[in-house]
Amino acid sequence: MSELLRRPPQSTTRGTLDPADWDEIRALGHRMLDDMIDHIATIRARPVWQPIPDTVRAQFREELPRRPSELDEVYRVFSECIAPYATGNVHPGFMGWVHGGGSAAGMLAEMLAAGLNANLGGRDHMPIEVERQIVAWTAEMFGFPAGASGIFVTGTSMANLMAVVVARRSALGSDVRQHGLGEEGARLTAYTSKAAHGCISKAMDIAGFGSAALRCVAVDQAHRIDVAALRTQIARDRASGLRPFLVVASAGTVDIGAIDDLALLAALCREERLWFHVDGAFGALGILSDMLAPLLAGIGEADSIALDFHKWGQVPYDAGFLLVRDGERHRDAFAAPAAYLRRETRGLAAGSVWPCDLGPDLSRGFRALKTWFTLKTFGTEKLGAVITRCCALARHLEERVLAEPRLELLAPVNLNIVCFRYRAADANTVNGEIVIDIQESGIAAPSTTVLDGRLAIRAAIVNHRTDVGDVDALVDAVLEFGARRAADADVVEIESPPLAT
Ligand SMILES: Cc1ncc(COP(=O)(O)O)c(C=O)c1O
Numbered sequence: 001m002s003e004l005l006r007r008p009p010q011s012t013t014r015g016t017l018d019p020a021d022w023d024e025i026r027a028l029g030h031r032m033l034d035d036m037i038d039h040i041a042t043i044r045a046r047p048v049w050q051p052i053p054d055t056v057r058a059q060f061r062e063e064l065p066r067r068p069s070e071l072d073e074v075y076r077v078f079s080e081c082i083a084p085y086a087t088g089n090v091h092p093g094f095m096g097w098v099h100g101g102g103s104a105a106g107m108l109a110e111m112l113a114a115g116l117n118a119n120l121g122g123r124d125h126m127p128i129e130v131e132r133q134i135v136a137w138t139a140e141m142f143g144f145p146a147g148a149s150g151i152f153v154t155g156t157s158m159a160n161l162m163a164v165v166v167a168r169r170s171a172l173g174s175d176v177r178q179h180g181l182g183e184e185g186a187r188l189t190a191y192t193s194k195a196a197h198g199c200i201s202k203a204m205d206i207a208g209f210g211s212a213a214l215r216c217v218a219v220d221q222a223h224r225i226d227v228a229a230l231r232t233q234i235a236r237d238r239a240s241g242l243r244p245f246l247v248v249a250s251a252g253t254v255d256i257g258a259i260d261d262l263a264l265l266a267a268l269c270r271e272e273r274l275w276f277h278v279d280g281a282f283g284a285l286g287i288l289s290d291m292l293a294p295l296l297a298g299i300g301e302a303d304s305i306a307l308d309f310h311k312w313g314q315v316p317y318d319a320g321f322l323l324v325r326d327g328e329r330h331r332d333a334f335a336a337p338a339a340y341l342r343r344e345t346r347g348l349a350a351g352s353v354w355p356c357d358l359g360p361d362l363s364r365g366f367r368a369l370k371t372w373f374t375l376k377t378f379g380t381e382k383l384g385a386v387i388t389r390c391c392a393l394a395r396h397l398e399e400r401v402l403a404e405p406r407l408e409l410l411a412p413v414n415l416n417i418v419c420f421r422y423r424a425a426d427a428n429t430v431n432g433e434i435v436i437d438i439q440e441s442g443i444a445a446p447s448t449t450v451l452d453g454r455l456a457i458r459a460a461i462v463n464h465r466t467d468v469g470d471v472d473a474l475v476d477a478v479l480e481f482g483a484r485r486a487a488d489a490d491v492v493e494i495e496s497p498p499l500a501t
Pocket of ligand 1: 280308
């Protein structure tokens with residue numbers, strides 16, 4: 001070690017934000033860690049979710065704190081007011097929306113990442129190598145070539161937007177980055193299915209095309225894009241002078257988990273010379289499951305894939321990811337030289353390509369670490385087995401629904417999502433109330449969606465902790481609250497005065 005490096009230990013923390021007593025913060029830190037590990041370990045003992053009392057909400061309407069507070073007092077407020085009123089997705093009874101459960105290993109990694117406080121926008125340091133390792137692993141999962149690139153982002157909404165931007169640059173060349181879409185850009189049209197996630201339309205809007213430039217093609221009975229209808233639409237658009245440039249396939253639709261015929265779409269995109277993007281928010285990681293991988297055949301031919309490690313990958317939020325087959329095209333869409341971001345061949349400014357060349361963010365956190373910990377700790381086989389198990393639980397739920405005359409299945413069960421309802425006269429209202437009743441009871445947390453005008457109770461099984469007992473508890477709760485709601489509806493009906501005609 002150079003003599004120059006030998007510095008005296010800091011003698012005072014005055015004026016800094018460091019604690020005056022490191023032992024004190026160490027002890028409190030250990031307590032926080034113990035408490036949070038207990039919180040996860042005993043999660044079943046608590047409600048999945050509970051409404052926030054007004055008194056608790058009011059605590060977060062206070063004035064900007066100008067004076068310091070003791071850390072243990074701040075922690076007390078966290079323990080009493082924040083932790084008990086979180087989303088609930090750590091709990092095995094959480095089946096609303098598509099939320100992953102996280103893991104203790106991922107949580108610890110998040111703490112370590114915060115300690116390092118690394119900025120992954122660029123420069124030459126190991127945290128960036130960790131992100132590159134995940135890029136390489138993800139490319140390997142999908143059989144992408146060596147030149148592929150990837151980047152962590154907040155979530156699939158952002159990854160889909162960035163994929164649209166890469167496809168836009170690829171279609172219009174470098175000009176679009178200086179002069180905008182122009183006349184040529186105004187002719188570009190993109191394609192997805194009616195079952196696609198709303199963020200695709202939002203991405204088209206934000207990327208300057210306008211959501212009307214996105215054609216939402218019909219789906220078949222299984223909610224997969226109708227490829228013949230897609231072909232017809234593309235031909236019609238070409239004939240009227242438009243320029244198709246992008247197809248966005250779904251690998252797991254948000255409503256029911258349908259997977260488009262990716263192999264057929266890959267062939268069509270090759271033939272039509274279109275960018276082939278796959279929204280694999282949760283479904284893409286099905287590639288790790290022996291049971292689901294065959295359903296994803298063709299995903300490896302995509303030009304880009306968006307996915308979330310924070311869903312079926314069980315990485316704590318947030319850990320969205322964009323993978324692009326041709327790394328050069330990825331860089332072409334985002335790299336923007338600046339004097340203050342000058343690259344060197346040695347020193348801290350070495351190590352180009354930097355992640356800031358692959359997306360809009362310059363400052364970026366160390367999302368890669370919790371993903372690396374998760375993949376290393378559990379391995380892809382175990383994570384794949386969790387995915388398979390979630391689908392088996394969905395089958396169990398489907399069987400219970402089919403066996404129960406008071407319940408009705410509303411959509412085919414493709415993966416891990418089950419849409420059903422309680423049979424009742426005013427079924428949409430009754431089922432909406434049932435879902436809220438169950439959420440407020442703390443027993444489970446399903447969500448809703450609307451399929452062909454029918455409100456469905458939607459259970460998306462994503463959490464590795466969810467078990468048969470949790471699924472049964474959901475069914476029992478639907479039957480119990482359903483009976484109560486249906487009885488209330490009858491009473492209201494009887495008591496209602498006849499409508500004047
Ligand atoms: C199919 C699909 N696409 C996109 C998204 C949006 O992902 P995120 O919430 O990570 O932005 C979701 C979310 O559930 C999804 O299911």
